[in-house]
Amino acid sequence: MRYAPIPQELFTRNRHNLVKHLKHSSVAIFNSNDVMPTNADGTMPFRQNSDLFYLSGIDQEKSILLLFPDARDERMKEILFVRETNDHILKWEGYKLTKEQAREVSGIKTILWTHEFKSVLHTLLSEVEHVYLNSNEHPRAVVEVESRDARFMKWMQQQYPLHKYERAAPLMHLLRAVKSEQEIELIQQACKITEKAFRRVLGFIKPGVMEYEIEAELYHEFIRNRSRGPAYQPIIASGANACILHYVDNNRACKDGELVLMDFGAEYANYASDLTRTVPVNGKFTKRQLEVYDSVLRVMKAATQMLVPGNTLRQYHQFVGTVMENELMQLGLLSESDVRNQDPQKPLYRKYFPHGTSHHLGLDVHDVGDKHRAFEEGMVFTCEPGIYIKEEGIGIRLENDILITGNGPVDLMANIPLDAESIERLMQKA
Known part of the structure; x- marks a missing residue:
């Protein structure tokens, strides 16, 4: 790994926290992700299953984790199965983890080869009543490809129909929502790489530059700083493209007098960062652009202060909506009478701000967590308000990553230039 x-x-510690929530006489089984094919004999870059990585630190395909806290044999309480290598694999794919290396990474003493899994499982299940299986239960997930977990679930229920099956996902959502100090350090490192990338492109952007050229500069800085690359597909949206929320074509020339919205973030050790900045292509905001920019920034600052323990996403978004309404009225986009008479279920500000302000951040950029759960210390959220005025060809979004603490919100991207004056000064200096 890089x-x-x-x-x-x-x-x-993560495994210890999970087994405390398992029912008596249970095993929990976690599979690595598949190596996904492209065409012919091609494959996509491997990305580990977030839950398996969270519990083991293993970043290799064809790995399986089995947790059996009530096992009578101490060696069977935690078992990690990894792919056995050979000379052919070494020659064509490179080195795979040895048992000792897997033990050093994970802290698991019992390391076996993956081909031993089914026989070991069969022996252990005679002592087991409950089987926890994992699945992708993210509320925004659209799963059209059968995963390794899904195939395994079918196989288990067919082979062992009399066991009681439980869902691991709710437990993982509960645990992963609150980050440990070490996890926060990894997210912070991803944010530092993202900062370097942003400062790099500030000196690169000018009229005539293609959106994909900006994207290429980001990749350069990510990879040279030990990141595998972006945590998600970067959005580089100039002009009216910025009003398309998930625009990823990144194939247009940036023009003089326009803005370019950049939504990107480096990953580091599988942990994500998530930044958005909107800057003037020529290095100088117009009067109208600056008015809208400062409105978004005020909403962002107000929203950030609401990311405190005890608040909820529902209360938070209601507050942000009220702040946004006031800003849109100041910009002449909404009238007081229209706001006063609006349908509360269909607030008018949604025309100009159609997305949520925050989401969990961690091993996944849209990380797992219960939207009804009150904010707690250790949670990390994005804060990303935006105003999109299609008629004027203006789309502005600003986003930082915020850690919730008992002493107030901590901005993990506090060192990344944000206010308009700093952006202009850095662009003109370059």
């Missing part, structure tokens, strides 16, 4: 070694204590 990233620096992670202390195994992180993964040991």
